[in-house]
Amino acid sequence: MRIVDVSHVTKMYGHRQNRVQALNDLSFKIDEGEFVGIMGPSGAGKSTLLNIMATIDQPTSGKVVVGGQDVTAMSDAELANFRREELGFIFQDFNLLDNLTVKENIALPLTLTPKLPADFDQRIVQVSEILGLNELLNRYPSELSIGQRQRVASARAMITKPKLILRMNPQGVWIRQRQRNCCGT
Numbered sequence: 001m002r003i004v005d006v007s008h009v010t011k012m013y014g015h016r017q018n019r020v021q022a023l024n025d026l027s028f029k030i031d032e033g034e035f036v037g038i039m040g041p042s043g044a045g046k047s048t049l050l051n052i053m054a055t056i057d058q059p060t061s062g063k064v065v066v067g068g069q070d071v072t073a074m075s076d077a078e079l080a081n082f083r084r085e086e087l088g089f090i091f092q093d094f095n096l097l098d099n100l101t102v103k104e105n106i107a108l109p110l111t112l113t114p115k116l117p118a119d120f121d122q123r124i125v126q127v128s129e130i131l132g133l134n135e136l137l138n139r140y141p142s143e144l145s146i147g148q149r150q151r152v153a154s155a156r157a158m159i160t161k162p163k164l165i166l167r168m169n170p171q172g173v174w175i176r177q178r179q180r181n182c183c184g185t
């Protein structure tokens with residue numbers, strides 16, 4: 001199954017003399033089960049691409065299809081649902097909540113949906129087994145090693161059975177925040 005289809009994506013920032021072309025007619029595909037890293041020098045457009053695939057930013061032109069759905073043609077409300085249901089996010093600093101146990105951290109994306117899935121407990125067991133977290137479910141993040149925290153963050157990204165899991169770098173998120181608060185560049 002095709003999971004990602006990026007076709008002829010262009011991204012421009014700024015206006016007039018400040019105009020920057022971050023992405024220039026970019027096309028590629030990712031199939032189910034593929035593990036893809038985006039590599040390139042600083043300023044090459046990695047964060048821009050990641051933000052567009054994460055649907056937190058839109059391309060200037062071109063089309064992005066994720067899991068068969070055209071995310072470049074969705075409303076904000078549709079995108080919010082799409083992100084919650086079809087995408088998993090792993091943040092570089094893990095973003096675990098200190099006052100929640102490992103189990104509660106993993107379950108968090110499910111507890112944010114309107115209705116808990118019928119196989120809630122089974123999913124926790126499954127994902128904990130895959131990532132070797134069974135023994136750690138009642139601990140708090142502060143009682144874990146960095147590697148264990150990373151696995152909890154991965155489990156949390158997998159628990160909703162997303163079509164695509166994105167590992168975000170903080171810089172990318174920061175750029176997006178700057179855009180939101182600032183002048184719409």
Ligand SMILES: Nc1ncnc2c1ncn2[C@@H]1O[C@H](COP(=O)(O)OP(=O)(O)O)[C@@H](O)[C@H]1O
Nearest residue numbers: 013020022042043044045046047048175179185
């Ligand atoms: N919000 C923004 N406003 C203006 N230019 C931006 C913005 N974000 C990124 N850019 C520019 O777009 C290009 C690609 O940036 P980016 O995607 O952050 O690259 P990378 O993540 O590969 O270092 C760079 O020239 C950068 O300066």
Ligand SMILES: [Mg+2]
Nearest residue numbers: 046047171172
């Ligand atoms: Mg970057």
